[in-house]
Amino acid sequence: MAEVIDIHTHIVPEKFPPYRGKGKDVPWPSMTDAHACHKHVMISGKLYRTVSDGSWSVPRRIEQMSEMRVTRQVLSPMPELLSYWLPLADAKVMIRYLNEQLAEMCEAAPERFVGLGCVPLQDTDSTLRELEFLKKDLNFPGVEIASHVNGVSIGDPRFEPFFAAAEQLGAAIFVHALRPAGQERIVGAFPEQAVCFPGDVALACASMITGGIASRHPKLRIAFSHGGGTMSILMPRLVHAWNNFPKAKESLPESPATIARRFYYDELVFEPRAIRFLVDTFGETQIVVGTDYPFALGDWTPLKTLEKSGLAERVIAEITSTNARRFLGLPEGSR
Amino acid sequence: MAEVIDIHTHIVPEKFPPYRGKGKDVPWPSMTDAHACHKHVMISGKLYRTVSDGSWSVPRRIEQMSEMRVTRQVLSPMPELLSYWLPLADAKVMIRYLNEQLAEMCEAAPERFVGLGCVPLQDTDSTLRELEFLKKDLNFPGVEIASHVNGVSIGDPRFEPFFAAAEQLGAAIFVHALRPAGQERIVGAFPEQAVCFPGDVALACASMITGGIASRHPKLRIAFSHGGGTMSILMPRLVHAWNNFPKAKESLPESPATIARRFYYDELVFEPRAIRFLVDTFGETQIVVGTDYPFALGDWTPLKTLEKSGLAERVIAEITSTNARRFLGLPEGSR
Numbered sequence: 020m021a022e023v024i025d026i027h028t029h030i031v032p033e034k035f036p037p038y039r040g041k042g043k044d045v046p047w048p049s050m051t052d053a054h055a056c057h058k059h060v061m062i063s064g065k066l067y068r069t070v071s072d073g074s075w076s077v078p079r080r081i082e083q084m085s086e087m088r089v090t091r092q093v094l095s096p097m098p099e100l101l102s103y104w105l106p107l108a109d110a111k112v113m114i115r116y117l118n119e120q121l122a123e124m125c126e127a128a129p130e131r132f133v134g135l136g137c138v139p140l141q142d143t144d145s146t147l148r149e150l151e152f153l154k155k156d157l158n159f160p161g162v163e164i165a166s167h168v169n170g171v172s173i174g175d176p177r178f179e180p181f182f183a184a185a186e187q188l189g190a191a192i193f194v195h196a197l198r199p200a201g202q203e204r205i206v207g208a209f210p211e212q213a214v215c216f217p218g219d220v221a222l223a224c225a226s227m228i229t230g231g232i233a234s235r236h237p238k239l240r241i242a243f244s245h246g247g248g249t250m251s252i253l254m255p256r257l258v259h260a261w262n263n264f265p266k267a268k269e270s271l272p273e274s275p276a277t278i279a280r281r282f283y284y285d286e287l288v289f290e291p292r293a294i295r296f297l298v299d300t301f302g303e304t305q306i307v308v309g310t311d312y313p314f315a316l317g318d319w320t321p322l323k324t325l326e327k328s329g330l331a332e333r334v335i336a337e338i339t340s341t342n343a344r345r346f347l348g349l350p351e352g353s354r
Numbered sequence: 355m356a357e358v359i360d361i362h363t364h365i366v367p368e369k370f371p372p373y374r375g376k377g378k379d380v381p382w383p384s385m386t387d388a389h390a391c392h393k394h395v396m397i398s399g400k401l402y403r404t405v406s407d408g409s410w411s412v413p414r415r416i417e418q419m420s421e422m423r424v425t426r427q428v429l430s431p432m433p434e435l436l437s438y439w440l441p442l443a444d445a446k447v448m449i450r451y452l453n454e455q456l457a458e459m460c461e462a463a464p465e466r467f468v469g470l471g472c473v474p475l476q477d478t479d480s481t482l483r484e485l486e487f488l489k490k491d492l493n494f495p496g497v498e499i500a501s502h503v504n505g506v507s508i509g510d511p512r513f514e515p516f517f518a519a520a521e522q523l524g525a526a527i528f529v530h531a532l533r534p535a536g537q538e539r540i541v542g543a544f545p546e547q548a549v550c551f552p553g554d555v556a557l558a559c560a561s562m563i564t565g566g567i568a569s570r571h572p573k574l575r576i577a578f579s580h581g582g583g584t585m586s587i588l589m590p591r592l593v594h595a596w597n598n599f600p601k602a603k604e605s606l607p608e609s610p611a612t613i614a615r616r617f618y619y620d621e622l623v624f625e626p627r628a629i630r631f632l633v634d635t636f637g638e639t640q641i642v643v644g645t646d647y648p649f650a651l652g653d654w655t656p657l658k659t660l661e662k663s664g665l666a667e668r669v670i671a672e673i674t675s676t677n678a679r680r681f682l683g684l685p686e687g688s689r
Contacts (some may be wrong), residue, residue, distance in 0.1 A: 084521050167539060174541040200536035204557040205661060206509040206565030208605035213595035214560050218553035222539040225549050230541030245591070250586030253552050256580070256651075257623035260548030263650055270543035290590035296631050315598055316591075 021336065023322065024343035025084075026093040026193065027244055027285045027309025031060060031074035031100070032120045040109040047099065047109065050180040057113050060097075067099060073313035075120075077127045080313075082299055084131065087310065089324045093347065094121050095135040095163035098197040103141045103168045114149060122157045133162045133347065138181070146181050154188045160347040161191030161240070166199070166223035174226025174233075182232050191347050192241045196220045196248065212316050221250025225257060228278045234271060240346050242283035244309060246293065251300045254279050283346045285309025286338060287318055291328035303334045307343040356671065358657065359678035360419075361428040361528065361643025362579055362620045366395060366409035366435070367455045375444040382444065395432075402434060408648035410455075412462045415648075419466065422645065423657045428682065429456050430470040430498035435530040438476045438503045445474040449484060457492045468682065470498040470528050473516070475508075481516050489523045495682040496526030496575070501534070501558035509561025514570070521571040526682050530579045531555045547651050555583025555618065560592060563613045569606060575681050577618035579644060581628065586635045589614050618681045620644025621673060622653055626663035638669045642678040 031050075038047040046063045053059045056072045056079075072079045074097070085093060096117045102110040114137050121134035136153040138146040153159040164187070169175060173194065185192055199219035202211045224243050227233045233241070243250065257275035261267045271278075280302050286294050287309045298306055308325070311317035318324055325335050344351060362422050364386075366385075373382040381398045388394045391407045391414075407414045409432070419427060431452045437445040445583065449472050456469035471488040473481040488494040497520070502508060508529065520527055534554035537546045559578050562568045568576070592610040596602045621629050622644045633641055643660070646652035660670050670682055679686060 050578055071590050096468070124372055170538065171542050172539045199559050200539055201553065203505065204507045204509050207562040207682050208559040208599075208601045209560075209592065209595055210599060210602070213591055213599070213602070214564065214588075217591060218536065218584060220557065221553065221584065222536050222549070225544075226539060226541040229544040229549065245596055246587070249553060249556065249587050252581070252587045252623065252628060252631070253549075255623055255628050256548055256552060257544065259624045259653075260544055260651060264543075264545060264548070266543045267545070267548070288587065288590055289594045292631070293587060296587070296627070316595060318594075332466060
């Protein structure tokens with residue numbers, strides 16, 4: 020069976036340790052039973068989301084991967100667990116717990132899983148230590164981060180030491196939407212993940228370009244979720260602004276398009292036409308498979324979606340395997 | 355010369371009446387001299403933007419239209435003048451002044467200009483009265499509105515009486531970004547118009563769909579600026595959510611794609627590939643020319659951009675003329 024690497028899948032542990040910190044009203048998650056094969060993620064006494072057993076069960080994941088024709092999943096935490104808003108001491112406990120849970124799942128089926136860990140981005144020193152632990156002790160290919168840290172875009176200069184360290188360590192970075200900008204503008208019954216995640220990812224992606232971090236660290240391997248969100252259609256406007264606003268041009272030594280074409284993007288945009296647009300915009304070497312497994316807004320038939328796109332078999336093979344290996348830093352042909 | 359209607363151009367009056375209201379620290383605009391052929395728009399004692407004489411001068415506009423190969427401009431106020439945040443009495447004065455300025459410019463060259471007026475959307479009754487005045491007294495084809503009114507998306511139920519009246523009166527509505535969501539997430543020297551306007555327009559467009567107003571008023575003629583912002587790449591995700599979230603599906607009798615394909619979008623996305631993506635996504639009958647004249651981030655060679663897109667001549671003729679006439683409600687062949 021041809022290799023299909025899905026770089027965008029999430030985990031939620033089956034249970035969380037009880038809160039042992041010193042804070043008051045800290046939004047520490049816990050799990051309670053739901054209907055068969057499901058649990059409720061409770062945060063601050065409220066239901067955050069009901070998740071299925073694929074979130075934590077290795078056999079269940081492998082069963083569903085077969086149905087999805089995915090041979091390897093890249094595991095990352097459900098973004099709401101990233102804990103940037105917790106007191107640092109609490110965040111470090113949660114983040115270490117998540118990273119160990121990820122490591123256990125990967126060890127249970129090392130040919131099927133690799134892990135992207137997490138770091139407490141609200142504190143640089145702790146982040147750098149956790150990143151080293153992930154790369155050197157757990158041998159993870161990299162980390163998942165959110166689009167922003169408590170409202171500050173990841174392209175802000177305060178996060179540059181993290182990106183510099185990731186570049187130097189060869190850590191792959193997967194950027195995912197979280198608590199998105201514009202959610203107060205939603206009207207009606209559609210969820211924020213549907214309406215606002217794509218714009219949120221694009222803001223993060225744009226900030227990495229316009230703030231200069233991506234230019235100063237050209238060897239960073241960074242992938243954006245949800246097809247880069249709305250970045251594909253935003254990019255020509257950034258290029259036009261760069262060409263027409265002297266201040267923008269002076270601030271950036273290369274075109275936003277040149278930079279954007281060094282990033283990776285999953286193909287989670289659901290329509291063949293949209294996938295082709297991503298490939299044409301960012302280049303066939305930069306697109307990877309991402310399904311958002313096991314969540315409801317995911318694409319549970321990624322191969323079918325790709326096959327409908329009319330892309331050449333060679334390009335599909337790049338998207339399903341080669342590009343993901345290059346992004347993750349997995350040697351060709353290795354398991 | 356073939357007709358080319360540009361539905362996205364702005365005006366700024368050469369001067370504003372002095373503030374005569376009763377408010378304190380009301381952000382009432384005024385104009386001061388800048389370098390040759392330019393003026394500064396001052397708001398609350400600060401420079402908001404420096405604008406060129408094309409903003410108010412009919413001969414200057416006509417001269418530049420020739421250079422741009424545009425035969426007719428649809429004039430609308432610079433969005434920061436829409437005054438939704440002013441005390442109502444002050445907003446009504448400003449809005450009436452803008453509408454009269456628009457009318458004067460149109461009367462000076464009725465074959466070259468049509469006007470989209472403005473309404474004080476912070477108050478429904480005043481809005482309905484101004485809309486009647488625009489349609490019946492000034493004979494305008496419609497209005498320009500912003501993507502949101504003081505942070506509330508235009509798809510919010512409170513604005514439904516306005517849309518119902520516009521549908522009933524046959525008023526065309528042009529939706530433009532303003533004070534965009536996510537602007538606090540910008541890093542570096544790129545302006546908010548570049549980074550955040552597209553997402554802002556998409557939030558407005560999505561709200562008209564997800565809140566149900568567009569479904570309940572299917573005869574509305576509504577156009578979105580900047581190519582609908584990021585709506586083209588967001589739409590498949592809204593469709594996927596509609597198909598997979600029972601609450602979303604129950605809330606909306608038709609697919610978001612069906613609704614989105616009744617809207618109009620200007621082609622202000624700068625790249626041939628992006629224009630083709632708009633045409634493929636929304637349909638060749640729904641795309642119109644928009645340049646953002648006379649502002650710096652505009653497309654001053656709209657025909658060249660369209661010609662590079664590789665679209666058939668027949669489709670280009672629809673985009674440059676037929677579709678805009680249908681959107682505006684101008685009879686075929688009329689001047």
